[in-house]
Amino acid sequence: MTDSLDERITRSRTLLSDHDLAGLADLLSDLREHEVTRLLERLDADDRAVLFRLIEKDTALGVFESLDPPLRGELVDALRDDHVVALFEDLDPDDRVELLDELPASVARRLLSGLSDGERTLTAPMLGYPRGSVGRRMSPEYVRLRPDTTAAEALAAVRRDGRDAATVHVLPVADDTLVCTGSVTLGDVATAEPGVRVGDFVADAPTVTATTDAEVAARLCLEYRTAAVVVTDSERRVLGVLTVDTAARILEDAEDEDAARAGGSEPLRRPYLSTPVGTLVRSRVVWLLVLAVSAVLTVQVLEIFEDTLSAVVTLALFIPLLTGTGGNTGSQAATTVTRALAVGDVRTRDLGRVLFREVRVGASMGALLGALGFVVAGLVYDWHLGLVIGATLLAVCTIAAAVGGVMPLCAKAIGVDPAVFSTPFISTFCDATGLIVYFTIASAILDI
Structure with a gap:
């Protein structure tokens, strides 16, 4: 058709x-x-x-x-x-x-x-x-070989049982008590001499226990670039295998979830056009209510510095620039660290190193943006106001990057999804703190 x-x-x-x-x-x-x-x-x-x-x-x-x-x-x-x-x-x-x-x-x-x-x-x-847990996503259907099985017997077992197995590319090797001693690939078996025993060429297998988080197990599978990871109990008895296609699906679902929460909604877990309108509303409205309440902080800050704004009305013109820059800087840092957490590049114990790195990144970006803001605002308005804008951009970028980098690690430490503390909350936090920094610097430099 x-x-x-x-x-x-x-x-x-x-x-x-x-x-x-x-x-x-x-x-x-x-x-x-x-x-x-x-x-x-x-x-x-x-x-x-x-x-x-x-x-x-x-x-x-x-x-x-x-x-x-x-x-x-x-x-x-x-x-x-x-x-x-x-x-x-x-x-x-x-x-x-x-x-x-x-x-x-x-x-x-x-x-x-x-x-x-x-x-x-x-x-x-x-x-x-x-x-x-990976125990709910593994397949209990696999071809198990014993160490004393010959290559010829292993191929016969694959032909006999492989049709029902989740994969035949990775074959767990276990003794009669099902304790895992490693694994072999179908290629290893097919190229070995028929009389050679599997135990003579068995390799260490990447294994996970059944209670391991499914996302962690999936990343391990992709990290080792293997067709399957062997799933065992706490005593290394083979229970099943996690195949690479299931691992890819797990990670795709996890990334969809992170992307949704970073955007201030809950994951749909189904195609958009087949999702009822009520479900779409429920996935978004809670976050909107939370963000609306948290945005009250920004209003309170503006109310506190109302006299400063009245004295120099021009300061109000730069509020969108400063809050937007702070929110974007924090969100960039949070997204980068959340991704690094997900792939195992950083751990919660690396909080100090991440903080130091993000402070340097934020200060570098703030210096560049601050210099530009100083020149533009100075030429258009006056150099004292340019100095306020430049100094604020430097401070806001440094604070936002530091907070954005640390928040996902703090969330992970207390057992909360790091994506929850990505764009929505960090943007709101940076708006409020950015305004406090802005008006504090303005009051000091402009003497108001």
């Missing part, structure tokens, strides 16, 4: 309103799997359920797995039939657990009770790990 996605959506809505199910089935049969997924993401919950029933069975599972977890939850709630139970059975255990987190408890129990014994055995232990 050559129609655009928007045209297909329009056609599907027309067919839905006409109750033309045959036409809808024809429309879906002409689309590839990823196109069907994008189409469903743009529809409301009821229409999505109708179209999903018309998808061919071979395509339905792939489309279902491609949907964001909240959309899967809505779809399960809308369908409520044996078709859903069959889809749930066919999901990988980690996808199954992620879906259960989005469902009402009653629906989750019903789906779990409908699982086969084997799939329930794989899924139930994962639900016992804390939310946000």
Whole structure:
């Protein structure tokens, strides 16, 4: 088909309103799997359920797995039939657990009770790990090798069990008690002599415990550039693997969350056009209320220095410049340090080093901007006012960079998402402190 996605959506809505199910089935049969997924993401919950029933069975599972977890939850709630139970059975255990987190408890129990014994055995232990831990995102389906397994036997095991495994590119090696001794890659096994034992070329494997934060485990997987990280219990017994594609999805979700909170809202965790208006409002209004209340600080500062403003009205012209510069400087520092925290470049114990570095960065930028402000304000107005602007820019940039760099580390230390203290709060803080610095310097230099 050559129609655009928007045209297909329009056609599907027309067919839905006409109750033309045959036409809808024809429309879906002409689309590839990823196109069907994008189409469903743009529809409301009821229409999505109708179209999903018309998808061919071979395509339905792939489309279902491609949907964001909240959309899967809505779809399960809308369908409520044996078709859903069959889809749930066919999901990988980690996808199954992620879906259960989005469902009402009653629906989750019903789906779990409908699982086969084997799939329930794989899924139930994962639900016992804390939310946000890698234990809930790992796959318990993997090919395990023993140290005394030969290369030929290992290849046979991959051919026998690899179809159901999350990955065959990394093969955990463990003894009969499941204690991990390392891992081998499929390439290692395929290129080894058939009679060589796996234990002779096993390598140390990057491992994480099941209670490790999923984002930390995901970054470890990408840091080692490996197809999977082995997940163990506290006694190094193998429980499963975290694959690189799951790790990438975890980090993508984390970055979306950080970006949303840095912008003063909560992450949607679903496509924008399929998000109800009420959900959009709830994701933003709380932050707006918090920021509105915190902005009262700025008003209070202006009220305190009302006499200074009355004496030199020209000072009011530079308030947007100074507050904007301070807020932007603080936000830049906070964003940089938050990113460094996320990738493990800095730790909370590095607070002193970060503070010293950001003070130097802020002072350097403040000196450049201050010199420019001094010259421009001096030429346009007078040199005393230029000196006020220059000195304020130097002080504001230094303070804002220092505060912006330190706040994410403080947030991390007390267990709060560092992104929360990024743009919104730091901008408000820098506005208030910048005005205090501005009027203090003005009062001293202009003698008012």
